[in-house]
Amino acid sequence: MININYIIAIASGKGGVGKSTITANLALAMNVKGYKVGLLDADIYGYSQSTILNVKKKIFINKKKxxxxxxxxxxxxxxxxxIVKKQTKAIIGRGPIISKLLVDLFTNTNWGYLDYLFIDMPPGTGDIMLSISKSISVSGVIIITTPQDVxxxxxxxxxNMFNKIKIPIIGLIENMSYYTCKSCGYxxxxxxxxxxxxxxxxKIKKIGCFALHKTLCDKKPILIAKPNSKISVFFKVIADIVDIKLKPQFRIGL
Structure with missing residues (x-):
């Protein structure tokens, strides 16, 4: 039995916009608030959370399989x-097989009790997204983009797709919004x-903007490497916004 209060999908229209990095840091920021949090890497073809978290461990199966x-x-x-032995190993499979693999990862993982589960979605609007919407009760989605036309x-x-399949959009996060010169501060x-x-x-609100900053791509998530940095504090603010948006009872007086 899966006991998860809120499931948040983090999505993007294309790769390379920082979706996975933001997902990992948002999950850690929500944990800092005192919640029990899970993180599922649903980007089967381009799995990257093991690299972002810099984890070398391999999973094991308990007695209940x-x-x-x-x-x-x-x-x-x-x-x-x-699970895979080499991080460079390519996963080859058609849409229905990959979708089933993802649902199996979700349902067969021993999550225990979670307040929040963050799902790092594959980029685009393909089969996996539709499979998740049918098989997993997603509470809301956060869109990650850069302010670039493509x-x-x-x-x-x-x-448009999330509106059609009736998954609420929590908000949009803009990454690589600007660059600040170290020398002059401009x-x-x-x-x-x-x-x-x-x-x-x-009717979508922008809930965060991040500058192009190398610390977001360090060997550890910035919430762990530099927990008191301005960027880490900003991730905690976004976690507060997400928390409030998913819990209407907290909106009193806001």
Whole structure:
């Protein structure tokens, strides 16, 4: 029996926008708030959470033939990278097989009780997303994008899909929004970021913006490597926003 209060899918229209890095740090930030948190790497073809978390351990099966997730700084993590022998191993399979593999990873993992499960989704709007919407009761989705035309196009395709399959969109996080010069402190936008009118059209709020910053790509998530940094504090603020959006009773007085 799976006992999870809230399941949050983290999605993007294309790869390379920082979705997996943001997912890992958001899960850790929610754990800092005192919640029991799980992290499922659903990007079967491009699994990366084992690398982002820098975990070398392999999972084992308990006596009840359930997969034991890897404990990581208070969260429970599950990724195909904890199973395969080599991180460079390519997973080959058609949509229905991969979708079944993902659902099996979710249902056969011994999560125990969780307040939140964060699912690191594969990029795009393919079979896996539809399988998850049918097999897993997702509480809401967070869209990750860069303010770049190609990324935004994919993001809005995803927004349309989630609206059609009736999964609530918690909000949008913009990554690589700007770059700040270390020498002079001047910040400048890297890509086009004039899409706020489109967000208003879809009634979606931007719940966070992250600069292009190398510490987000260190060997450990920044919540662990530098827990008191400005970026870590910002992740905790976003975790607060997500918590409030999923718990309407907390909105009194806001």
């Amino acid at each position: 359930r997969i034991q997730p890897i404990p990581y700084y208070g969260i429970k993590a599950m990724s195909l990278g904890f 990324s935004l196009l994919g993001a809005f395709k995803g927004i 910040s400048t936008s890297i890509f086009n970021n004039k899409y706020n009118n489109s967000l208003k059209k879809y």
